[in-house]
Structures are given as structure tokens and as C-alpha cells.
Amino acid sequence: MKFGLSGCGGGVELDRQSKIIELASYAEKLGFESLWLNEEHFQNAKHGEGRLCLSPIVAASAIAATTTKIRIGFSLLILPLYHPIRLAEELATLDLISNGRVDFGISRGGNRRYSNIFGTIERYSKDEFAEHLNLVLNAFGDKELCIGGENIFIQPKPIQKPYPPVYIGSYTKEIIEWSAQNNHNVIMHGITSMPNVLEALNIYTNSGGDVKNVPFGRFVYVSQSDENAKKELWPTILKLTDRLKNVGLTKGGRIKEEELEPENFYNKMVIAGSPETCRERISELKELTGGMNYLNALSGFFGYLPEENLRNSLELFSSEIIPKFQLKEKK
Template sequence: MDDPTFGVLHDFRQPLPHHAAMSRYYAESLDEVAAADQLGFDAVWMSEHHLTADGLLPSPLVMAAAIAARTTQLRIGTNILVLPLHHPLRVAEDAAVADLVSAGRLVLGVGQGYAEEEFAAFGADRRHRGTLLEEGITLLRRAWSAEPINLHGEHWSYSQLSVTPKPERPIPIYVGGVTAAGLRRAARLGDAVIIYCAKPDELRARRALLDQVAPGTPLTCTSILHVADDPEQAWAEVAPGIAYLEGQIATYGGRGDLPEPQRGDYLVGTPEQVTEQLVALHRDVQFDHFAHWTRLPGLSHHRALESLQLLATEVVPAVTEQLSPGGGLDLGLG
């Protein structure tokens, strides 16, 4: 297995009450993405949700184009675009444009979604989200191919339809999954599976489930991670944000209140502590790519940048060295 790569995850949300204009918050977040590009991270991933009070990003492909203008190396991924909320032909067009302006750096991560109010607001039938996802992925790939679309499915029907512009290479499609059935489908439909779990033990459990239904599937993990030279400072900075983030995710899924986060459950600490945790996690999970929230809710722009710097200069090289003695992943860190 090749050495794993590392990336960053952004949702561009600013918890209430907003302390900065959203235009300024976007500018700061894009500065953080640009810093990740300069520090040699491999990819940036963007979430999608709708109708949230805190402004969680509703338009990841629009933001992908903005990121393309600020970066040169990062792969630009969606994690995830809720495909059943969108017409797949529109997604095919927008994704092709984003891929072209980024010189072929887009990764389209898609999933079936789950939030009832989002489906209701967009007039999408939540009961059919599985077939909407499957048929939508088929339509995306056919839209990007050289041949006209001839598809007669459950939701869409086209004959000799040509969609332009075309991407200049196949855009990778990663698919999210949670349950055994969802992970099996994700492995079947996608070029890789992408998952989010806040805690290392949850990532281990999800990988074990994936291995039961589709062993050997390439896996991108997204999770929570934060470092500081002082472990107490690291936890104090992000504990409120973790509680907020996990509470919001529970709300989207219609679940009740969660217990307060416990420090030992997360990848938070000094660079040395987090390096040790990541090495152990990779040995168990064998992730191909690992991305973390760059700016957990409430974390300052300044501290997000400092944590990125520590991760790039101390954690990632140390993890790579321990996983590949005598070698290492060239992150362009100098």
C-alpha cells in the first residue's frame, strides 16, 4: 500500500452569533485553504447542508471554483454533495466547469443524504434517495463521456443527449456510506469510499464494516484533529467546537442530545501525541487519505493556521516516516 496522503476539510460555517461578516469569514477560510496548499497538503474537502442558521456551505461546487483560483496543487473535493437534492445534469455541468478551471483537480464526493427538512425544501422524495443516488451517478458518468446519453431509468429518460463542456479526464467519484448496505453500494458505485467519523474508534468500526462487505476498497477518512504544543491548550481550544459540531450532526439526523465530548476520544493533543494516534489508526484502518476539519466551530483563524503549520511540519512527516521507515511522502515542505 502507498503512503497515505493528508488533507483538510472545511464547511465554512460560523456559529451564531456571527462575530464577523460572512464575506470576511469566507476570506479567512480561503486563506486557510491557500495555506494548506502551500504547506503541501494533498486535498481540500467541502461539506454540503442547507437551511442552517450558522451558514454551513450550501454550494460546494461554487466554492470549488473559488478554491481553484487560490490554489495550484490541492485536489478539490466535495464531502459530500447530496446528489438526490440536485438534478444530475446540472451537477455534471457544474462539476465539469470546476474541473476545467482547476486543471483537473476536482474529486466529486457524493452521497444519498438524510436530512428530512432538506428533502422537503427541495421537493425531493427522501424515500427514493437510494435510487436517485445510483441513477444520478450513472447519468454523471454518461454526461462526461464522449458518447450521447441514452438512458431510460426510473427517474430520468434521455435519448441522444449531449452535455457540454466535457472534462478533459474522468472526474473521480467518491461515494459516502454509513450502513453495511450503504457501504456496499458506495464501494460498487465509487472510485473510492469516503466516510466521516469524529472519533478514531468510530473510524475503526466503519472500516471493519466496509471490509465485511467490500474488502480492499480504497478509503478516504475525514475526522476531527487539532494540535498545539500544550495538550491542555489544544483541548480547551476545540472542545466547545467538537460539542457544537457533533450536536449539529445529531440534529441533522434527528437524534437526541449527545454526552459531552471526552478528550481521550479524539485526535487532539501535542504533535507527538497525535502522531502516535495517527500511526496506530492507519495500521488498523489502512486509510488511503485522511482529512481533518481545519477550523472547528469557534476556533480562531490564527489558531487554525498555527495548527496547520504544526501538522504539516511535525505530524505528517513523522507519521509518514513511521509508516515507511527510511522513506517518506514528499509533501513539498522543504
């Protein structure tokens, strides 16, 4: 089973981002498979705490230059904000710098605020999304492309062939079906009700996709005991749920309003407790999803989790959870 870390700063975000490189190297030493960076803009950190988002490709380049093994993914880049050829150049450059460690997560958009401010289309249709994404992927190939009436050869080329693995972020039936039919992976976001996730996974598998290749996001916190976990995490839960209630998540139907109440959120949206409890919850999740084999831990809790708690949780995750699942797979 694979275990990654996901968030605005690759799951190692704090209420400041000055330590992201140090913590990315720390996560690599602990044995995590990957770091996934969100693309988010205009996040307002209240009282100097919480979501401070960096430019994901720039941050990924810095992480790539200071690590050697951990994979670097995007969860997700927003395709309407990029020219496809420029995006291909930047991703290929990152793949070269990292020696082939890039996971290309992408979405078709949908944030009206971003489109208003950046002056772009809000969301691509399925056909527009396919057209622009395929242009990115074709730019990774060895043939010239005809763009604007000119034949051009695009450099550089990625190390991974034919291109870095593609992960599509969507809960829309037509996009999930299209992803499976075109041999693309999907990626499940961590702040989504289980019924919505299970419906999306069902569509994906019925269309030919493999749930084992789907990174599945959930908030995760590991402590010495269940009691300690809740005591240590509760102040973070209160700050996080207060933040989430004000960003319009319930409007899109991804999560119900009552699931953002702190107690419900802790029980339904967070895997927290002793190592044994966390292992049990992950095993239950694997069974419920029909074989989920890639857990992305939203370990930084939007930057609200104090550094000491983050480090302690990651250390216990590394020593008490990852090896146990690896041992199970060898039997």
C-alpha cells in the same frame, strides 16, 4: 499517507468565510493533499460564531482558480438536490478549471428538512441512487445520451478519465457493498463513533474495497504540548459540543449522547496534543482501521476555532506530522 482538510469551508472555515480563498492557498503552501467542502444548508450561527456554509461548487470554483496543486473534494454533495445532467456539467467545468483536481463526493440524501424546503425526495433508494449517479458518470463519457426522448451530447468533459474519483458517503450496508462492488471509494465522516466506522470499513473491505483509499475524518488540533492543546482548544470544544447536541446526531445512531459530553468528545472524537501525541494517535488510528492511509482533518472545528489557533495548528501539522509519515513510508 495523505492528509486533507475537511469541513464546511474545506477545513479552513472561520466564524466568517471572507478568508476562505486566502486560507485555501495557505493550506496548499503547507503541503496538504486536499480540501473537502461539505454541502450544508440553513446553518444558524449562534452569536455570530460557527457554521457559515458557502455553496460548495461555487466555493470550489473560487479555490480552483486561485490554487494550482491542492485537490478539491466534496464531502458530500447531496444527489437528490441536483439534476444529474446539470451536476455533470458543473463538475466537468470545475475539473477543467482546476486542471483535473476534483474529487467527487456524493450521498443519496437523508435530510428531511432539506427535502421539505427544496421540494425534493428525501433519500434515494439504492437503485435510485445507482441510476442517478450512473447518469452523472455516463454524462462524462464521449457518447450521446437519450434524455427525454432526445439524443444529446453533454459538454464539457472532465480532464480526469473516465471521470473524477467518486467517493460515496454512507453507513448503510447495502450502499457500502454496492460502492465496493462498483469500484467506488467510500468516505468516513468525522462525527461518527469508532464502532460505527469500523463496522462500515469491515463491510467495505469484505466487499472488495480497499481501506487505504478511504478518507477518514477526525477533528485535529496540534499545539506545542498536550497541556497547551487542551487549554487553547477547550473553549472551542464547549461551543462545538453544545452545537452538536442540538442537531440530532444521536437519533441516527452515528454517535452516542455521552460521546458529546465535552471531556468524552475531546478524548474520543478529537486528535489533539503535541506533535508527538498527534502522531501517535494517527498511527493508532491507522492500525485500528486496518491500514487507513488518508486522514481528513476537520481542522476548523465548525468555524469555532479562532484564526490564530487554526493557523498555528496547520503550521505544526505541516512541519511536524506530514513529513514524519512521509519519511516512514520511504523507509
